Amino acid sequence: MLSCACTLVSVNQSQDNTEHLPKGYTPKKGRPTPKRKEAEQHTGGFEARFAPQQSWSESRKERKALKASMSSEEWKEYKAKQKEQRKQRQREAQAGMDRGEEQYLLDRDRGPEKRFLRDFVDSRRYASNFVMPVALLLLVVLFVGQWAPTFASIASMAAMLMMLAFLVEGIVLGRSASKATREKFPDTNLRGSSMGFYAYSRATQPRRWRTPKPRVELGQKVV
Numbered sequence: 198m199l200s201c202a203c204t205l206v207s208v209n210q211s212q213d214n215t216e217h218l219p220k221g222y223t224p225k226k227g228r229p230t231p232k233r234k235e236a237e238q239h240t241g242g243f244e245a246r247f248a249p250q251q252s253w254s255e256s257r258k259e260r261k262a263l264k265a266s267m268s269s270e271e272w273k274e275y276k277a278k279q280k281e282q283r284k285q286r287q288r289e290a291q292a293g294m295d296r297g298e299e300q301y302l303l304d305r306d307r308g309p310e311k312r313f314l315r316d317f318v319d320s321r322r323y324a325s326n327f328v329m330p331v332a333l334l335l336l337v338v339l340f341v342g343q344w345a346p347t348f349a350s351i352a353s354m355a356a357m358l359m360m361l362a363f364l365v366e367g368i369v370l371g372r373s374a375s376k377a378t379r380e381k382f383p384d385t386n387l388r389g390s391s392m393g394f395y396a397y398s399r400a401t402q403p404r405r406w407r408t409p410k411p412r413v414e415l416g417q418k419v420v
Contacts, residue, residue, distance in 0.1 A: 297409035305395070306409065310378050310385050314392060316419045317374050318399045319411035325363050325370070328401040331356060367397040377419075 264272050293301030297312065305311070335356045342349025371393025378392050379385060404411060413419060 294408055295410045297412065302409065308387075310382050310387055310392065311395065313378055313381055313419070314374055314396045315399060315407075315409065315411070316413050317377055318370075318396050319404070319407070320413045320415065320417045320419050322415060323366060323370065323400045324359075325366050325397065325400045326403060327359075328363055329403065331359050331363075363401075367400075368393075370400055371397050 263275075267275060290301050294303075297306075297315075299307055306315075335353070338349050338352040338356065342353070371390075374396035375389040375392040378387070379389070399407060
């Protein structure tokens with residue numbers, strides 16, 4: 198009976214104290230609030246998993262300390278080894294990008310829709326494949342035009358007509374590529390203009406210069 202009475206009294210006291218507290222009162226946690234940097238570095242947090250664990254100054258100090266602990270020959274060998282490792286990683290990344298592996302691709306090239314658009318473009322021939330050569334030729338014509346204005350005028354007109362043909366082909370290609378992609382991926386959230394521009398920008402590159410490399414042959418049916 199005595200314990201029950203004590204419990205009842207403590208409950209009543211806590212209720213009375215609660216009634217006198219302000220409306221927005223928050224009870225103390227019993228420990229200090231961690232700083233933002235400490236919270237971000239907590240295991241499992243975004244910063245702990247993806248952000249570098251050292252700042253630039255800390256990394257620089259560590260590098261200077263490492264250099265001081267080595268001889269000149271050892272430091273040169275260490276730097277050469279680090280350089281070779283970076284080159285190897287770059288070669289692996291480029292090879293993976295050429296193969297079209299998702300983890301190596303840029304954001305603009307990722308996704309099944311973009312893969313289909315690349316195959317759609319790579320399976321066909323386009324006059325737009327010659328956009329770069331024609332642009333270079335136009336620059337040469339403008340340069341030569343200082344000494345041969347008649348020739349430059351004719352060549353310039355021909356180049357402008359080709360550019361107009363490239364523009365018309367780009368519009369047709371963009372629409373057809375977007376339509377084919379929407380038929381294959383009806384739930385896609387990509388805009389038609391985005392898909393059309395992606396397809397045309399790939400068509401303007403010479404086939405051997407494209408990245409990722411073409412997976413399909415010319416004339417092959419893409420499904």
